Amino acid sequence: MTVDAASVAPAETAVSAVECVDLSYQFPAHLAVDHVNLSIAPGEMYGLLGPNGAGKTTTIRMITTLLPPGTGSVRVFGIDATARPMLVRRAIGYVPQALSADANLTGVENVELFARLFDVPRRVRRQRVDEALSAMGLTEAAGRLAGTYSGGMIRRLELAQSLISAPRLLVLDEPTVGLDPIARSVVWEYIARLRSQFAMTVLMTTHYMDEADAYCDRISLMHRGTIRVTGSPAALRAGLGADATLDDVFRHYTGDTLKDSPSSPEEGDMRDARRARRTARRLG
Ligand SMILES: Nc1ncnc2c1ncn2[C@@H]1O[C@H](COP(=O)(O)OP(=O)(O)O)[C@@H](O)[C@H]1O
Ligand SMILES: [Mg+2]
Numbered sequence: 001m002t003v004d005a006a007s008v009a010p011a012e013t014a015v016s017a018v019e020c021v022d023l024s025y026q027f028p029a030h031l032a033v034d035h036v037n038l039s040i041a042p043g044e045m046y047g048l049l050g051p052n053g054a055g056k057t058t059t060i061r062m063i064t065t066l067l068p069p070g071t072g073s074v075r076v077f078g079i080d081a082t083a084r085p086m087l088v089r090r091a092i093g094y095v096p097q098a099l100s101a102d103a104n105l106t107g108v109e110n111v112e113l114f115a116r117l118f119d120v121p122r123r124v125r126r127q128r129v130d131e132a133l134s135a136m137g138l139t140e141a142a143g144r145l146a147g148t149y150s151g152g153m154i155r156r157l158e159l160a161q162s163l164i165s166a167p168r169l170l171v172l173d174e175p176t177v178g179l180d181p182i183a184r185s186v187v188w189e190y191i192a193r194l195r196s197q198f199a200m201t202v203l204m205t206t207h208y209m210d211e212a213d214a215y216c217d218r219i220s221l222m223h224r225g226t227i228r229v230t231g232s233p234a235a236l237r238a239g240l241g242a243d244a245t246l247d248d249v250f251r252h253y254t255g256d257t258l259k260d261s262p263s264s265p266e267e268g269d270m271r272d273a274r275r276a277r278r279t280a281r282r283l284g
Pocket of ligand 1: 027051052053054056058059
């Protein structure tokens with residue numbers, strides 16, 4: 001029997017969790033993503049880093065099929081995002097940049113909503129919901145309205161929601177924006193635990209270099225739509241010298257500072273700033 005070699009990946013070749021080839025996206029007045037190439041191995045914790053306006057969210061939206069790739073290609077576990085978006089979605093859990101939990105529902109109701117959305121069979125629904133809440137340390141708070149949660153708890157609730165579909169790839173857009181440093185590290189500890197418990201691949205964006213340094217296996221630094229460098233945080237730092245930080249690495253590859261980067265003169269920055277303020281207000 002002959003097998004079409006192009007249609008069947010050899011079993012011994014590990015298929016990338018995410019593979020972007022020459023991926024670009026042009027908004028009418030702005031090239032937001034400019035020939036991005038990235039390859040994420042199964043099980044990796046991968047960070048896409050860069051200032052506001054770098055193109056992180058637009059890249060993530062194409063990977064999660066919320067935005068059709070402009071040019072170039074996206075594959076998730078070997079599945080082409082343009083040709084089979086629904087199949088890709090089934091493999092993905094996504095926590096968007098803007099908060100999505102409903103303050104007027106309890107924790108358990110918020111997660112149940114997702115269980116119904118993802119067609120989790122009724123007889124296992126309650127168990128799956130309880131497991132997801134427990135994995136995020138929210139069992140005791142499950143009966144309270146989400147509106148009474150702290151910012152860190154809301155983020156964990158959103159993670160519990162994204163777990164309901166048992167994703168192979170978890171995509172987090174700025175998961176810790178607006179949180180204080182302690183809440184930030186708690187959220188990260190939970191994400192790291194999830195990843196090892198469920199052998200998930202994690203792709204996250206952040207503009208906090210210290211978080212990426214502590215939690216990511218590999219990172220890509222993105223600036224003005226392009227990826228400037230990719231590697232493990234340690235390797236990138238070592239490339240610049242013994243005392244270098246990831247901020248130094250960023251400056252080295254972009255000639256810009258991360259915090260005050262005039263990343264884009266356009267309205268996207270304003271929109272991001274407004275969104276961050278709104279998020280911060282909601283998180284208290
Ligand atoms: N819906 C949109 N319409 C027009 N321009 C957009 C839109 N979304 C993003 N952009 C532009 O694309 C650039 C990248 O945005 P984004 O991907 O959100 O960056 P990041 O997530 O890194 O902050 C920004 O400069 C922004 O102006
Ligand atoms: Mg963004």
